[in-house]
Amino acid sequence: MPSRSSARLAALTVAAVCSAASAVVVTSPAHADSVRVHDIQGTTRISPFAGQKVTDVPGIVTATRTYGSSKGFWLQDPTPDDNPATSEGVFVFTGSTPKVAVGDSVTVTGTVSExxxxxxxxxxQSVTExxxxxxxxxxxxxxxxxxxxxxxxxVPDQYTPAGDAAAGGSVDGLALEPSKYALDYYESLEGMNVQVADARVVTGTDPYSELWVTVKPHEHRTPRGGTRYGSYTSQNTGRLQIQxxxxxxxxxxxxxGDTLAGATTGPLDFNQFGGYTLVASELGTLKSGGLQRETTKKQSRGELAVATYNVENLDPSDATFDQHAAAIVHNLQSPDIVSLEEIQDDNGAKDDGTVDASQTVKKLIDAIVAAGGPKYDWRSIDPVNDQDGGEPGGNIRQVFLFNPQRVSFVDRPGGDSTTAVGVTKVHGKxxxxxxxxxxxxxDTAWANSRKPLAGEFAFRGETVFVIANHLNSKGGDQGLTARYQPPVRGSEVQRHAQATLVNAFVKDILHVQRNANVIALGDMNDFxxxxxxxxxxGQGELWSAIKSLPRSERYTYDYQGNQQVLDQILISPSIRHADDYTYDSVHINSEFNDxxxxxxxxxxxxxx
Known part of the structure; x- marks a missing residue:
């Protein structure tokens, strides 16, 4: 009777067929017999053997992936070459649960694909497989x-080389310089067993059981332990996704601000949602940094407090109303005016023609009262069904909440989903x-996007114009780790057109009344x-007040470990130059897993 070990060895000879529907195959005349992993990986992002069959490639199995649609294992050559640009690891795609185990020495014959x-x-970018x-x-x-x-x-401080203009801006054909560029360094380790130690966490764990760490403790660090994104040219090179x-x-x-204490070890992969990712076979131990949610100060009697808050597709079926209410009452200290973004209609994503959102808003207002806050009044305009983007059937829109004990809304009839608001002059105002x-x-700038909501408010005898915005999202833009450098930010075209219209409307107000109090706020979806x-x-019509904060505190959102500004409150000169305003980005969501x-x-x- 054969031994258990020899029986398993016999079972290791397998063949698997994969679908190449998602692969980019580049043919090459290179000779493909008796090559090593580093030969396959080569010194650029595209294998010199792409599209070719390779025979008896030796290596040690370092990890197996038995879940999802990308089943297979990572193979690493234990005898590396002396070229730091060539990776010694590669992913072997089996398409079904691999019949190998960590520590197996195997040879692989197959086709190299990108x-x-x-x-x-x-x-x-592509993954060599x-x-x-x-x-x-x-x-x-x-x-x-x-x-x-x-x-x-x-990890180098420079993020990436500029792409080859002759190749449409692609970096695929450029020789890797791992000692000069961070993305080249990570690429030179693609598929290899890597490790980070005592790495600080720079995102809350997401619903897909992923988080981001930084291996550079001092790189653009925020006071609360994150990593701030402050310009297109100054990237945070120490960020790495962990699965x-x-x-x-x-x-x-x-x-x-938490830490993955000890060693986190596993193969370095590249995926669609984050780029270079350490897929951990060994995870460090979570050590809490003790981060707490912030609370802003209460406005004084003579101060008007105006807030913007994206409540993320809120509809009556959600279980978060009490939490949002507590945040508005306690963390935001019951602002006088709250511009809400992403209020959905009364049946959420059910696409049946419903556009009214009164149940959604009423449920939130009631929860605010129950939390000890004021009984807010509200104003909004229902969108045309399925014309404002967002979740299909959700009909998201902006809503003004206001505390009628502190501020009044000036109602003028005639506003609806298709009628444009204008500006007139009455008694010099x-x-x-x-x-x-x-x-x-x-205007076509608002196609499949939220239209700004303008309202006129009165506070202690003064008029304040508020414009609530939710500009075109960044969806569809290329990621920071894209094969094209710099990445293409295609969503900007529509967003720039939208910003032009908002600025023009503010100009109309200021043309009539130079010292008007104007606020344009909301989810601007841009930095x-x-x-x-x-x-x-524009030319001074507005100014983004978040720039009054120290640079390290300017963020409202955390994307892939880059803490960044998406939400803004822009103010007219009469507010900015009065020198008696205060601004607070109240960190209650973006840094937390819950x-x-x-x-x-x-x-x-x-x-x-």
Whole structure:
């Protein structure tokens, strides 16, 4: 009777067929016999053997992936070459549960492919793989090659080279320079066993059991332990996504500022949602950083407090009303005016023609009262069904909440989903033609996007114009790790057109009344340093008040470990130059794994 070990060795000779529907195959005349892993990986992002069959490629199995649609294993050559640009690891795509184990020494015959996560249209880099493999066992129980330690000393400060203009901006054909560029460094480790140690967490764990860490403790660090994104040219090169090869039930529930203490080890992969990712076979131990949710100060009697808060597709079926109410009452200290973004209609994503959102808003107002807050009144305009983007059938829109004990809303009839609000002059002062009203709703800039909601308010005898916005999202833009450098930000085209219309409307108000109090606020879906913000600001008509904060505190959102500004409150000169306003980005969501929205609210306090 054969031994258990020899029986398993016999079972290791397998063949698997994969679908190449998502692969980008580049043919090459290179000779493909008796090559090593580093030959396959080569010195660029595209294998010199792409599209070719390779025979008896040797290596040690370092990890297996037995879940999802990308089943297979990572193979690493224990005898590396002396070229730091060539990776010694590669993923072997089996298409079904692999019949190998960690520590097996095998040889693989198969076809080299360049697989693009998300498809070629995503602009993502490709992953070099061996597909349609035939696997031959050599031995079992071998030591896995020692992991390459990724730390602040090994990762370059420059993020990426500029792409080759002759190749449409692609970096695929450029020779890797791992000592000069961070993305080249990570690419030179693709498929290899790597390790980070005592890494600080820079995102809350997401619903997909993923988090991001930084291996550079001092890189653009925020006071609360995150990593701030402050310009297109100054990237955070130490960020790395962490997933687990094990059970997601055991994945740590981390917040920003926590630490994965000890070693986190596994193969370095590249995926559609984050780029370079350490897929951990060994996870560090979560050590809490003790992060707490912030609370802003209460406005004084003579101050008007105006807030913006994206409540992330809120509809009556959600279980977060009490939490949102507590946040508004306690963390935001019951602002006088709250611009809400992403209020859905009364049946949420059910696409049956419903556009009214009165039940959604009433449920939130009642929850605020129950939490000890004021009984807010509200104004909004229902959108045309399925014309404002967002979740299909959800009909998201902006809503003004206001405390009638502190501030009044000036109602002027006639505003609806298709009628444009205008500006008139009455007794030397600016007035809106309709209130509430929508800004240029018929303009093509708002196609499948939210139209701004304008309202006229009165506070202690002074008029304040508020424009609530939710500009075009960044969906469809290429990621920071794209094969095209710099990445294409296609969503900006529509957002710039929208910002132009908002600025033009503010100009109309200020043309009539130079010293008018105007606030344009909301989810601008762009950074305070972006061209979108510059267009909104115009020639001084507005100014993004988040820039009054220290740079390290300017963020409202956390995306892939980059804490950044998406939500803004822009103010007219009469507010900005009064020198008596205060601004607060109230961090209650973006840094936490149990967030009730993915955005942090913003609060402006000033004396009109």
């Amino acid at each position: 697989y693009v996560p998300g498809g070629a249209s995503s602009g993502n 061996i597909t349609k493999p035939a696997i031959t066992a050599v031995s079992t129980g071998n030591a896995v090659p020692a992991p390459v330690v990724i730390d602040e000393h090994s 687990s090869l094990g059970s997601t039930a055991d994945f740590p529930k981390a917040n920003v 600016a007035q809106l033609t309709v209130s509430p009203g929508r800004v240029a709703p018929a 305070e340093f972006s061209d979108t913000a510059k267009i909104l600001e 967030q009730i929205s993915d955005h942090d609210p913003q609060v402006l306090r000033f004396r009109p």
